[in-house]
Amino acid sequence: MPNIVCCFKWVVDEAYIKPSSSGKIDLEWAEYKLSDYDRNAIEEAVRLQEIYGGGVTAVTVASSDATKGIKDALSRGPEKAYFINDDQFENLEPSQTSAILAQVIADQIDYDVIICGEGSSDMYSQQVGPRLAEKLGIPCIAFVNQLSIEDKQIIAERKTDEGMEVISAPMPVLVTVLPDINNPRVPGLKDTLAASKKPVINIELEDLASEYKRLLIDKGLKAASIERNCTHFGAGPEDIKAFVEAIRKTGVIDRG
Amino acid sequence: MSGVWIYADKYEQVFELLTAGRGLADSLGTKLTALVSGDNDTAQDLIARGADEVLLFPPLAEDQPVQDYVPLMADEAREADPDIFLIAASLKGKEMGARIAARLDTALCSECITMNIDDKGKLQMERLMYGGSAIQTVSINSRPQMATIPPRAYEPAQVIDSRQGSVRTLKKPEPSGMKVIDRKGKAQSSGDISAARVIVCAGRGLEKQEDLDLVRELAGVLGAEVACTRPISEEKHWMTEESCIGLSAKEVKPALYLGIGVSGQIQHLVGIREAGIICAVNSDENAPIFESADYGITGDLYKIVPALIEEFKK
Numbered sequence: 001m002p003n004i005v006c007c008f009k010w011v012v013d014e015a016y017i018k019p020s021s022s023g024k025i026d027l028e029w030a031e032y033k034l035s036d037y038d039r040n041a042i043e044e045a046v047r048l049q050e051i052y053g054g055g056v057t058a059v060t061v062a063s064s065d066a067t068k069g070i071k072d073a074l075s076r077g078p079e080k081a082y083f084i085n086d087d088q089f090e091n092l093e094p095s096q097t098s099a100i101l102a103q104v105i106a107d108q109i110d111y112d113v114i115i116c117g118e119g120s121s122d123m124y125s126q127q128v129g130p131r132l133a134e135k136l137g138i139p140c141i142a143f144v145n146q147l148s149i150e151d152k153q154i155i156a157e158r159k160t161d162e163g164m165e166v167i168s169a170p171m172p173v174l175v176t177v178l179p180d181i182n183n184p185r186v187p188g189l190k191d192t193l194a195a196s197k198k199p200v201i202n203i204e205l206e207d208l209a210s211e212y213k214r215l216l217i218d219k220g221l222k223a224a225s226i227e228r229n230c231t232h233f234g235a236g237p238e239d240i241k242a243f244v245e246a247i248r249k250t251g252v253i254d255r256g
Numbered sequence: 257m258s259g260v261w262i263y264a265d266k267y268e269q270v271f272e273l274l275t276a277g278r279g280l281a282d283s284l285g286t287k288l289t290a291l292v293s294g295d296n297d298t299a300q301d302l303i304a305r306g307a308d309e310v311l312l313f314p315p316l317a318e319d320q321p322v323q324d325y326v327p328l329m330a331d332e333a334r335e336a337d338p339d340i341f342l343i344a345a346s347l348k349g350k351e352m353g354a355r356i357a358a359r360l361d362t363a364l365c366s367e368c369i370t371m372n373i374d375d376k377g378k379l380q381m382e383r384l385m386y387g388g389s390a391i392q393t394v395s396i397n398s399r400p401q402m403a404t405i406p407p408r409a410y411e412p413a414q415v416i417d418s419r420q421g422s423v424r425t426l427k428k429p430e431p432s433g434m435k436v437i438d439r440k441g442k443a444q445s446s447g448d449i450s451a452a453r454v455i456v457c458a459g460r461g462l463e464k465q466e467d468l469d470l471v472r473e474l475a476g477v478l479g480a481e482v483a484c485t486r487p488i489s490e491e492k493h494w495m496t497e498e499s500c501i502g503l504s505a506k507e508v509k510p511a512l513y514l515g516i517g518v519s520g521q522i523q524h525l526v527g528i529r530e531a532g533i534i535c536a537v538n539s540d541e542n543a544p545i546f547e548s549a550d551y552g553i554t555g556d557l558y559k560i561v562p563a564l565i566e567e568f569k570k
C-alpha cells in the first residue's frame with residue numbers, strides 16, 4: 001500500500017494584488033489561499049489512497065503564519081501534515097524550497113509517490129517538483145493528467161507539446177499534476193472540524209541540518225496592470241448598435 | 257571556462273534560441289554551444305545558423321523519454337562550466353531545465369520574458385509573478401545562469417554561409433527506468449490564434465459545448481479565430497490547448513479581442529496585454545475583465561451574441 005506525500009503552498013491570493021500609486025506591489029491587504037493546483041495535488045493523493053490504500057501526508061514549507069493553510073490542506077483529506085516553518089521561509093526560491101522539502105522527506109517520511117502541483121499560483125516557476133525529484137534521486141513525471149498504480153509501477157499519462165505520453169516508472173516516484181486530473185472536493189464543516197484533530201508535525205529551521213543559500217537575486221518587483229478605460233454598454237438594441245459602431249470606428253475589422 | 261549553451265527539444269525553438277544565444281555570446285565575447293538530438297546534417301545546419309559548437313545526442317531507444325538526457329546534459333555542463341544555459345520553455349524543456357539546475361546547484365529563471373547583460377557581464381532577467389499582475393527582475397549568483405525561454409520570443413536564426421564550427425557526439429544516455437509505453441499526437445486545431453488579427457474568445461460563461469457554435473458564428477462574421485480560456489481547454493476539453501490564451505498557454509496580439517463569458521482573471525488577461533482593442537460580453541457587471549477592456553457589454557451572452565451577429569452582418 002503506497003505512502004503518498006503531497007506538497008502544497010500557502011500563497012498570496014493574486015486577486016488582492018493591487019499596484020500602489022508608486023507602481024509598487026502592495027501586499028498589505030492581501031489574503032492568502034491554498035495554491036490553486038495544489039488542491040488537485042492533494043485531491044489526487046487522497047483519490048489514490050481511496051483506491052490503493054496506504055496513507056497521505058501533506059507537507060509545506062512556509063513562514064509560521066501559514067497555520068490556516070495547514071488546516072485547509074488537512075480538511076481535504078490527508079491524515080497528517082508536516083509544517084516546516086520559519087519566519088525566514090517567506091520568499092524562498094525553488095532551489096531552497098526543494099532542498100528543504102528533500103531533507104525533511106528523505107529523513108522523516110516514508111514515501112512511494114510524491115505529488116506536486118504543476119506550478120504554484122504566486123511564482124509559477126514549475127520547478128519545485130522536478131528539483132525535489134532530483135534531490136531525492138527519484139524519477140520525475142511532470143504535467144500528468146491521469147495516474148494509476150499497477151504492480152508497484154506508476155502509470156502516468158502526461159501532456160507534451162506534441163500530444164501525450166503514457167509513462168511507466170518504478171516507485172518511489174514524483175509526479176506534478178495538471179488541473180484537469182481531478183475535481184478537488186470542497187471541504188464541508190465536518191471536514192474542517194476533523195482537520196483540527198489531525199496531527200501536525202512542526203519542524204523549524206534549527207531542526208534542519210543544512211543551510212539554504214539564496215542564488216536567485218531579487219532585483220525588484222513592479223506592477224504590470226492591464227487597466228483600460230472601459231466604455232460600458234447595456235444589453236438593449238441601441239447599446240448593441242453603439243457597441244458595434246464603436247468597434248467599427250477603430251478600424252480593426254475589415255467588414256462594415 | 258565560459259560560453260553560452262542552448263537546448264530545445266523542438267527545432268523551431270532551437271532556431272529561436274540560436275538567435276537569443278548568439279546575441280548573448282557576442283556581447284560576452286564567448287562561443288555559442290547548441291545541444292540537440294540529430295545527425296551531422298542537423299549539426300551543420302545549426303552551425304550555419306550561428307552555433308560555434310554542437311553537442312549531438314545519439315538517438316534514444318523507442319521507449320526512452322527525452323528526459324533521459326538530463327544526467328548527461330548536467331554532466332557535460334558541469335565539465336564545460338558555461339556562463340549561461342538557456343532551455344526552451346516547452347513542457348519537456350521546463351521539466352528538464354529544473355532538473356538540470358538542481359543537479360548543477362544553480363538557479364533558473366522560469367519563462368524569462370526579457371534578458372539583458374549588465375555592465376558586470378551578468379544576466380538581468382524579467383519574469384511574471386502573481387499570475388501576471390507583477391513583473392520581477394532577477395539575476396543569478398551561481399553558475400551557469402539558467403533560464404527557460406518561451407516560444408516565439410525570438411526570431412528564428414537564418415542560415416549564414418561559410419560559418420565554421422565543431423561537432424561532438426555525446427555518449428548514449430543510460431535508461432532511467434522510466435519507459436514510454438504509449439504516445440499520441442494531438443488533434444490539429446483549425447486556425448492559428450497567435451497570428452490572428454481578430455480573436456473571439458470563449459469562456460466558462462458558455463453552458464455547453466454546442467454553444468461554441470454561437471461563438472464560432474460570431475467569429476465567422478468577424479473573420480476571426482476562436483480562442484478560449486483554460487477551463488474550456490483543460491477542464492472541459494471543448495477546444496484544444498492550442499486555442500487557449502494566457503499565462504500557461506499562448507500570448508496573442510490581435511488588433512481586436514472579444515471575450516464572451518470570460519471573467520478576466522489575471523492569468524488569462526496576461527495573454528492579451530498586447531491586444532489593440534479589448535472587448536467583453538459578460539453578465540456580471542463586476543467581472544474583472546471590464547477593468548481591462550476598452551468596450552464592454554453587460555448582459556446575457558445568449559441574447560447578446562445573436563444580436564451582435566445580426567449587427568455585424570449589416
Ligand SMILES: Cc1cc2nc3c(=O)[nH]c(=O)nc-3n(C[C@H](O)[C@H](O)[C@H](O)COP(=O)(O)OP(=O)(O)OC[C@H]3O[C@@H](n4cnc5c(N)ncnc54)[C@H](O)[C@@H]3O)c2cc1C
Nearest residue numbers: 459460461485486502503504505517518519523524539557
Ligand atoms: C497558475 C495558473 C495559471 C493559469 N493559466 C491560465 C491561462 O493560461 N489561461 C486562462 O484562461 N486561465 C488560466 N488560469 C485560470 C484563471 O485563473 C481563470 O480561472 C480562468 O481564466 C477563468 O476562465 P473563464 O473566464 O472562462 O471562467 P470563469 O472565471 O468561470 O468566468 C466565467 C464568466 O462568465 C460569465 N457568465 C456566466 N454566464 C454568462 C452568460 N450567460 N452571459 C455572459 N456571461 C456569463 C460569468 O459572469 C463569469 O465572469 C490559470 C490559473 C492558475 C492558478
Ligand SMILES: Nc1ncnc2c1ncn2[C@@H]1O[C@H](COP(=O)(O)O)[C@@H](O)[C@H]1O
Nearest residue numbers: 007008061116117119120125126127128
Ligand atoms: N513552499 C512550498 N511548500 C511545499 N510545496 C511547495 C512549496 N512551493 C512549491 N511547492 C510545490 O511545488 C509545486 C510547484 O511550485 P513552483 O515551482 O513554485 O511553481 C507546487 O504546486 C507545490 O506542489
